[in-house]
Amino acid sequence: MGWLSTSMLASLLATGSASLLASLLAPLLVTSLASSAIAAAAEPAPEAATTSTQKSLVTARKWMVSSANSLASEVGRQVLRDGGSAVDAAIAMQLVLALVEPQSSGLGGGAFIVSYDAKRRRISTIDGRETAPAAVTPQLFMKDGKPLGFADAVNSGLSVGVPGVLRALALAHQRQGRLPWSRLLHPAIRIAEEGFAVSPRLNAQIKGNQHLAAQAAAREYFYPQDQPAPIGYVLKNPALAEVLRRIAVEGVDAFYHGDIARDMVQAVSAHARPGALSTQDLAEYRAIEREPVCSRYRQYQLCGMGPPSSGPIAVMQMLGMLQQHDIATMQPGSREAVHYFAEAGRLAFADRERYVADPAFINVPVAAMLDSRYLLWRGALIDGRQSMGVAQAGDPLGLLKQRGESGAMDQPSTTHLVAIDAQGNAVSMTSTIESEFGSKIFVRGFFLNNQLTDFSLSPTDARGQPVANRVEPRKRPRSSMAPIIVLEDDQPHLLIGSPGGSSIILYVAKTLIGVLDWQRDIQQAITLPNMGSRNRDTELEQGSALESLQQALRQSGHRVSIAPSPSGVHAIMIKPDGLFGGADPRREGIALGD
Numbered sequence: 001m002g003w004l005s006t007s008m009l010a011s012l013l014a015t016g017s018a019s020l021l022a023s024l025l026a027p028l029l030v031t032s033l034a035s036s037a038i039a040a041a042a043e044p045a046p047e048a049a050t051t052s053t054q055k056s057l058v059t060a061r062k063w064m065v066s067s068a069n070s071l072a073s074e075v076g077r078q079v080l081r082d083g084g085s086a087v088d089a090a091i092a093m094q095l096v097l098a099l100v101e102p103q104s105s106g107l108g109g110g111a112f113i114v115s116y117d118a119k120r121r122r123i124s125t126i127d128g129r130e131t132a133p134a135a136v137t138p139q140l141f142m143k144d145g146k147p148l149g150f151a152d153a154v155n156s157g158l159s160v161g162v163p164g165v166l167r168a169l170a171l172a173h174q175r176q177g178r179l180p181w182s183r184l185l186h187p188a189i190r191i192a193e194e195g196f197a198v199s200p201r202l203n204a205q206i207k208g209n210q211h212l213a214a215q216a217a218a219r220e221y222f223y224p225q226d227q228p229a230p231i232g233y234v235l236k237n238p239a240l241a242e243v244l245r246r247i248a249v250e251g252v253d254a255f256y257h258g259d260i261a262r263d264m265v266q267a268v269s270a271h272a273r274p275g276a277l278s279t280q281d282l283a284e285y286r287a288i289e290r291e292p293v294c295s296r297y298r299q300y301q302l303c304g305m306g307p308p309s310s311g312p313i314a315v316m317q318m319l320g321m322l323q324q325h326d327i328a329t330m331q332p333g334s335r336e337a338v339h340y341f342a343e344a345g346r347l348a349f350a351d352r353e354r355y356v357a358d359p360a361f362i363n364v365p366v367a368a369m370l371d372s373r374y375l376l377w378r379g380a381l382i383d384g385r386q387s388m389g390v391a392q393a394g395d396p397l398g399l400l401k402q403r404g405e406s407g408a409m410d411q412p413s414t415t416h417l418v419a420i421d422a423q424g425n426a427v428s429m430t431s432t433i434e435s436e437f438g439s440k441i442f443v444r445g446f447f448l449n450n451q452l453t454d455f456s457l458s459p460t461d462a463r464g465q466p467v468a469n470r471v472e473p474r475k476r477p478r479s480s481m482a483p484i485i486v487l488e489d490d491q492p493h494l495l496i497g498s499p500g501g502s503s504i505i506l507y508v509a510k511t512l513i514g515v516l517d518w519q520r521d522i523q524q525a526i527t528l529p530n531m532g533s534r535n536r537d538t539e540l541e542q543g544s545a546l547e548s549l550q551q552a553l554r555q556s557g558h559r560v561s562i563a564p565s566p567s568g569v570h571a572i573m574i575k576p577d578g579l580f581g582g583a584d585p586r587r588e589g590i591a592l593g594d
Contacts, residue, residue, distance in 0.1 A: 052543075052585045052586050053585050054585060055523060055527070055582070055583055055584075055585045055590075056523065057521050057522065057523040057524075057580055057581070057582060058523075058580070058581040058582070058583075058590075058591040058592065058593060059578055059579065059580055059581075059593070060578060060579040060581070060592075060593025060594055061578050061579065061593075061594070062080075062422045062579075062593070062594045063077070063080040063081075063086075063089075063419075063420060063421050063422050063579070063593055063594060064077075064419070064420055064572050064579040064581045064591060064592070064593030064594075065077050065080070065089055065093065065417070065418065065419045065420075065572075065581075065591065065592055065593065066417065066418050066419075066570040066571065066572055066581045066582065066583050066589065066590070066591035066592075067093045067097065067415075067416075067417040067418075067570060067583075067589055067590070068097060068101055068104070068415045068416065068417070068499075068568055068570065068583075068587055068588060068589040069096070069097060069100050069101055069199070069588060069589065069590075070588070070589075070590045071096055071100055071191060071196060072093040072094075072096040072097045072100065072101075072417070073093065073589070073590045073591065073592045074592060075092050075093060075096050075187040075188075076089040076090070076092055076093040076417070076419055076592070077089070077592045077593065077594070078187075079092045079179065079184065080419070080421055080422070080594075081594065082179065082183075083178065083179065084178055084179040084183075084184075084421070085176055085177060085178040085179075085421050085423075085425050086115070086176070086419040086420055086421040086425040086426050086427045087113075087115060087172045087173060087175070087176040087177050087178075087419075087425070087427055088173070088177050088178055088179045088184055089419040089421070089427070090113070090169075090172070090417060090419050090427040090429050091169045091172065091173060091177070091184045092184045092185075092187055092188070093417050093419070094111070094165070094169065094417065094429065094431060095169075095184070095185055095187070095188035095244065096187055096188045096191060097415050097417070097431075098188065098240075098446065099188055099191055099192050099196065099237060099240060100191070100196050100199070100202075101202070101415055102202075102437070102446065102447060103202060103205045103206075103209075103413055103436050103437050104413045104414055104415040104432065104433065104436075104499060105165070105414065105415045105431040105432055105433055106165075106433055106438075106446045106447055107163060107165065107166060107240075107243065107255065107446040108163045108264070108433055108438060108443070108446045108447050108448040108449050109130070109163060109164075109165050109431055109432050109433035109434070109438065109447075109449045109451070110128050110129045110130040110161070110163060110164040110165050110168070110431065110432060110449065110451060111126075111128040111129075111164065111165040111168045111169070111429060111430065111431035111432070112125065112126070112127060112128065112129065112168075112305040112309055112429070112430055112431075112479070112481050112483050113125065113126040113128065113168055113169075113172050113427065113428075113429045113483070114292065114303065114304055114305055114427070114428045114429070114483040114484065114485050115172065115175075115176060115425070115426065115427045115428075115485075116424075116425060116426040116427075116485055116487075116492050117176060117425060118423050118424035118425045118426075119423070121490055123292045123294070123303045123485060123487075124175065124289060124292065125289070125290050125291070125292045125304070125305045125306065126168050126171050126172055126175075126287055126288070126289055126290070127164075127168070127287060127288040127289075127290050127305065127308070127309075127476070128164035128165050128166075128167055128168025128169070128171075128287045128431075129164055129308055129309075129451075129476040129477070129479060130161030130162055130163060130164050130449055130451040130452075130476065130477070131161055131162045131164070131281070131285060131474050131475065131476050132161055132162075132452055132455070132471055132472065132473055132474060132475050132476075132477070133161070133162065133275070133276040133277050133278060133281045133473070133474075134276075134278065134280065134281055134473045134474055135276040135278065135473070136276050136452075136471055136472070136473055137471070137473075138459035138470050138471050138472060139459065139471075140158060140276075140452065140455075140471045141153045141158065141452075141453070141455075141457040141458075141471065142457070142458065142459075147457035147458045148457065150453065150457070151211070152273070153450075153453050153457060154434075154435050154439065154450045154453050155211045155214075155439065155440050155450070156271060156272075156273035156274075156275065156439065156450075157267075157268040157269065157270075157271035157273055157274040157275030157277070157439070157441065158273055158274075158275045158276075158452065159275065159434075159439050159449075159450035159451070159452045159453045160268050160275045160277050160439050160441065160448045160449060160450065160451075160452065161277075161449055161451040161452045161477070162277065162281045162282055162285045163255075163264075163282075163285075163448070163449060164285060164287055165431055166247065166252040166255050166256075167252060167256070167285055167286060167287040168287040169252075170251065170252045170287075171287045171289065172427075175289075176425060181248065181251070182248040182249065185244050185245075185247060185248040186248070188244055189241050189244045189245055189248065192236070192237040192238065192240045192241035192244065192445070193236065193238060193241045194236070195234035195235055195236040196234065196235060197231075197232050197233070197234055197235075198229045198230065198231055198232060198233045198234075198235055199231070199588055200231055200588070201587065201588050202229075203228065203229065203230060203231045205436055205437075206222050206223075206228040206229060207228045209436055209437055209440075211437075211440050212437050212440055214440070215440045215441060215442055217267075217441075217442040217443070218437070218440055218442035218447075221235070221237070221442065221445075222235075237445045238445075239444045239445035240444065240445030240446055241445075242444075242445075243255070243260060243444050243445060243446070246260070255282075256282045256283055256285060257279075257282070257283055260444060261279050261282040261283070262279060263443050263444055264277065264282065264443050264448060265277050265278060265279050265282070267441050267443045267448065268441065268448065271441060290305070290306055291306065292304060292305070292306065293305070293306035293307075293312050293313060293316070293366055293370070295316040295319075295320065295370045297316070297319045297320065297323065297512075297516065298323070298516065299488060300486050300487065300488055300493065300516060301486070301487040301488075301490075302315070302316055302319070302484055302485075302486050302487075302512075303484065303485050303486075303487065304316075304428075304482060304483060304484040304485070305481065305482070305483055306359070306364075306366060307356055307357065307358065307359045307364040307366065307478075308356070308357060308358045308359070308476040308477065308478050308479055309356075309478075309479045309480070309481055309482070310352040310356040310478055310479065310480055310505075311479065311480045311481050311482025311483075311504055311505055311508070312482050312483075312484055313352070313356060313366060313369060313370065314348040314349065314351075314352050314480075314482075314505045314509075315348075315482055315484065315505055315508050315509045315512065316370055317344075317347070317348040317351065317369060317370065317375060317378070318341075318344040318345060318347075318348045318505070318509045319509060319512065319513070320370065320372065320375035320379070321344045321347060321348070321375050321378050321379030321382070322340060322341070322344050322379065322513070323375075323379070324376060324379045324380070325340050325379065325382065325384075327340055327341070327513060327517055328517035328518065332514065332518050332520075332528060333528075333529065333545055333546060333549075334549075335549050335552045335553060335556070336384070338531050338538070338540070338546065338549055338553065339384070339387070339553065339556060339558070340382060340384070341509070341510070341513070341531060341532055342387070342531065342532050342533040342538045342539075342558065343381075343382040343383075343387060343388060343391075343533070344379070344382065344509075345505070345506055345509075345532040345533040345534060345535070346388060346390070346391035346533045346534075346535040347378050347379075347381065347382075347391045347394070348505070349391070349502075349505075349533070349534045349535040350390075350391040350392055350393040350394070350535050351369055351378075351393050351394055351396070352505075353393065353535070354393040354468070355369065355393070355396075355468060356468070356469070356478050357468035357469040357470075357475075357478050358469075358475045358476040358477075358478070360475070360476075361472055361475050362468045363397075364468075365396050365397035368396035368397040369396050371396065374394065374396050377394075378394055385556065386556055386557045387538070387553075387556055387557035387558045388557075389557060389559075390535060390536075391535055413432065413433065413434065413435055413436040413437070413438075413499070413501075414430060414431065414432035414434075414481065414499030414500065414501070414504070414568075415430070415431055415432070415499055415568065416428075416429070416430045416431075416483065416497040416498050416499055416568060416569070416570050417429050417570055418495040418496070418497070418570050418571060418572050418581075419495075419572075420492065420495065420572055420574065420579060424491070424492065424574075426485060426492045426495050426572075426574075427495070428483035428484060428485050428495045428496060428497050429483055429497070430481040430482070430483045430497045430498075430499070430504075432449070432451075432479075432481065432499070433447050433448070433449040433450070433451070434449050434450045434451045434453065434454060435450050435453070438450050451477055452471065452477060454469075454477035454478060454479060455469055455470060455471045455475075455477045455478070456469050456470050456471075458470075459471065480500075480501060480502040480503075480504045480505055481497070481504060482497055482498070482504050482505060482508045483496075483497040484496050484497060484508065484512075486512070486516075491574070492574050493573065493574055493575075494512075494515060494516075494522070494571060494572070494573050494574070495571060495572045495574075496508055496511060496512065496569065496570075496571040497569070497570065497571075498511075498567050498568050498569040498570070498584070499567070499568040500566065500567050500568065502534055503530070503532075503534070503539075503565070503567070505534075506530065506531070506532035506533075506534070506539075507530060507565075507567040507569055508569065509532070510525075510528060510530060510531065510532065511525045511526050511528070511569050511571065512525075513525075514526075514528050515573065521573070521580060521582075522571050522572070522573040522580050522581065522582040523580075523581075523582035523583075525571075525582070526567075526569045526571060526582045526583070526584050526585070527584075527585055529541045529544035529545060529546045529565075530544075530565035530567055531546055536559075537558075537559050537560060537561040538553055538558040538559065538560050538561070539560075539561055539562075539563060539565070540560060540561070540562050541562075541563075541564070541565040542562050542563055542564050542565065543564075544565075547562055550562070565586070566586050566587065567584050567586055567587075568584045568586065568587040568589060569582070569583075569584045570582070570583055570584065570589055570591070572591070579593055581593060
């Protein structure tokens, strides 16, 4: 059965996980047909990638994981069964996701890791965000005085930042790992060698991405017999297996130095629109352990990744502004709830665009942005009857006139995972290559990111003011990733995060309100229809009951848009009577525990 080891099969049978076993085995039943008649294999419509499937709350007593793919979740659970820590499980899961979800994350990307050390009763955060090469200038994406078109910027060598995920994983393992490093890479190596079945989501994204086939290396891998790899087709990635084998033996220096590093630089330099990545950039990259950003909400303490991430700050701002309006008393799915939630989003995004960037380059007024008095004032701007339309940034530290408004566009191809071990150590980790399949530059079995397009493409705004999130050498672009750990009485209560570009902020905030205010279990809260505003339209999830609110919201001054909302929230709730896991029904993830 290739990727399904004997121990994995035995554990599934022993625990009675019949539905999971069926989902794992089903694709292999069509493997022989797919490999002999690829062009004729049945393929779903592209919307299958975001079709919702019903998922139930998962419970456990000892440990739990939740990730975007059943193979990754099973590997993570097995690591915990073998005595690994939550960090060990996260590392093993992330490396499997790099293989089976190549459109979302991988060795060529970056990550933020938020972890809880049960022995020290301490939250820590690791910044594995990509950096701009040393040779870039603020004019990187400008041509003839105007920004490049977004697609031209993304699908180029210009967009490639120095990958950070492996340095972040290595630092996390150094701090809280328990099993040997090499042990954590073996599952991904085995699956890469023996192959994995192409999922409906991956198949739809291969078919739907017109830029992917333009890259020769990517086309050779993802288009067997010149056709998009169909559902169930077994993809083997010996090139990635070899890279992982080297990293297992030599450590992550094997990735950042030597021939692997040279191949990455060569691929970026050889692109029709070459970038500035150098072997020195790779050799000098370091992950950073930062102080977490924390804020109180009711009786809870929310802690997450600080700048260059804007995600947790914006989520905390939204909840802080909504607290005075007592959103807990509002009916989920009502006009009132959507209105207040959207207005809080407008205000948080206005501040985000103006003030958040790499703290090594600019003063980010985090404490002032989260000050309870400031949030009380900002929240008081919400009129319960009428939308404000477009919110203006506040001025928490007297910086408004000095900062330009960013025009960066976070893209939605990202992944998220959570894990908690038997000792109570916990991890919430979000990783990304930015856009779907990143820059599309495929090297040694993995994609290089297009993370530099998370900077503002223009270094100044319409007024000529410098943008905080402009491109600069060795700078880390702003992110919306929002891995968060919620504490109650200094103990983990909820681990949460999501992919989804800048919509991550709305997905995570909605789920937190669903649990902390509306008293839903974690799976119910994840499943609630997505909604909100990024200081543009008020967005309602297509196909949800919220569509019926269009007229009422428009009468209140909202400009409404209806669109698919492919969140990917993965979360674990910790209560006295056990662990409760959820996975977003809009994607292919699964929670598992014992």
